[in-house]
Amino acid sequence: MKIISHGFLRLYLVIALTAMVGCEGEQSAFAGLGPVSSRITLLMWVMFIAAALITAFICLLIFISIAGPSRWRQKLSSEQGVVLGGIVFPVVTLSTLLIYGFMVLREGENLVHAENPVRISVVGERWWWRVIYLHDDGQTTESANEVHIPTGRTIELELSTADVIHSFWLPAYAGKVDMVPGRINKLHLIADKPGVVRGQCAEYCGGAHALMAFYAVAMLPADYDAWLAKERSGAKPASEKEGERLFFASGCGGCHSVRGSRANGEIGPDLTHVGGRLSLGAGILPNEPKSFAQWISRHQTLKPENLMPPFDFFSESELQALSAYLNALE
Ligand code: HEC
Numbered sequence: 001m002k003i004i005s006h007g008f009l010r011l012y013l014v015i016a017l018t019a020m021v022g023c024e025g026e027q028s029a030f031a032g033l034g035p036v037s038s039r040i041t042l043l044m045w046v047m048f049i050a051a052a053l054i055t056a057f058i059c060l061l062i063f064i065s066i067a068g069p070s071r072w073r074q075k076l077s078s079e080q081g082v083v084l085g086g087i088v089f090p091v092v093t094l095s096t097l098l099i100y101g102f103m104v105l106r107e108g109e110n111l112v113h114a115e116n117p118v119r120i121s122v123v124g125e126r127w128w129w130r131v132i133y134l135h136d137d138g139q140t141t142e143s144a145n146e147v148h149i150p151t152g153r154t155i156e157l158e159l160s161t162a163d164v165i166h167s168f169w170l171p172a173y174a175g176k177v178d179m180v181p182g183r184i185n186k187l188h189l190i191a192d193k194p195g196v197v198r199g200q201c202a203e204y205c206g207g208a209h210a211l212m213a214f215y216a217v218a219m220l221p222a223d224y225d226a227w228l229a230k231e232r233s234g235a236k237p238a239s240e241k242e243g244e245r246l247f248f249a250s251g252c253g254g255c256h257s258v259r260g261s262r263a264n265g266e267i268g269p270d271l272t273h274v275g276g277r278l279s280l281g282a283g284i285l286p287n288e289p290k291s292f293a294q295w296i297s298r299h300q301t302l303k304p305e306n307l308m309p310p311f312d313f314f315s316e317s318e319l320q321a322l323s324a325y326l327n328a329l330e
């Protein structure tokens with residue numbers, strides 16, 4: 001009898017392959033781009049394979065107990081069989097896996113221990129990320145929705161929240177860590193090589209939770225230092241005068257900061273270098289010149305319930321001027 005037809009086999013293959021496409025992407029727990037995530041990936045495979053073997057073994061026992069030779073069936077149902085199979089076997093296998101799991105995770109923590117880490121504070125906000133670089137001289141530089149890190153160094157992320165519980169999840173580098181009101185949770189990680197990966201809020205935090213993503217950009221240390229120095233500086237004097245005028249006249253500066261200008265709002269993301277970021281709206285739109293106009297005119301459609309008030313009254317030319325001003329903030 002043919003249990004699996006060719007059609008079914010093909011269907012299984014398609015499903016398996018589709019699921020595996022997710023393993024290579026920019027937001028993948030399988031990518032293992034640093035020592036912490038590599039440990040997690042290793043642990044996942046060991047647990048998965050062990051669970052698969054145990055399941056196969058149990059299936060075999062079930063099969064024997066139903067259709068096996070009567071001598072074997074008697075063995076299985078004897079008191080000895082029950083004690084061995086029902087108590088000793090699960091206690092030994094599960095305890096071994098548990099202890100192994102603790103050891104692997106502990107080792108991952110030790111690998112990233114360092115005296116002098118790069119410190120970055122990330123604050124979860126509904127529904128975006130406030131990112132604050134903590135300099136060695138005690139000063140800070142604020143940015144948003146993007147975390148830049150140097151490769152090869154221990155990064156210490158201080159995770160907190162401005163409102164509800166969020167969860168910081170950057171699968172290429174580390175496991176999830178919750179951002180809990182009133183607490184600062186630390187997450188240590190190392191990026192092995194330069195590259196861009198994506199992260200996502202992993203704890204339901206209300207309306208636009210699913211649209212609360214971010215990017216992490218790992219850079220060679222020299223590139224990182226240059227980037228940070230630029231990020232730290234204020235915005236250049238605006239060349240787009242009309243856009244700048246509209247920005248202030250519309251009250252944008254009441255919620256957004258543009259360091260080096262009058263705009264010093266604290267409610268929304270810092271826009272000092274927004275033109276140089278990868279995305280707008282916490283990973284929702286690619287940062288292209290036309291995205292600014294899209295965000296300003298339609299952000300409540302693109303990211304329903306987000307906490308920026310609607311600004312759907314600008315004319316096309318006003319939108320273009322505002323966009324040009326924001327885009328030039330690199
Ligand atoms: C009441 C406060 C408030 C005002 C006023 C406001 N914004 Fe915002 N803005 C926000 C918040 C909050 C977000 C984050 C939304 C999100 O991603 O969930 C945001 C996001 C943005 C972003 C995306 C930034 C990023 O890093 O992704 C841009 C660009 C922006 N606002 C431009 C403007 C402009 C231009 C104006 C004026 C026309 C304006 N905002 C007025 C609160 C405000």
Ligand SMILES: [Cu+2]
Pocket residue numbers: 165166167201202203204205206209210212
């Ligand atoms: Cu969330």
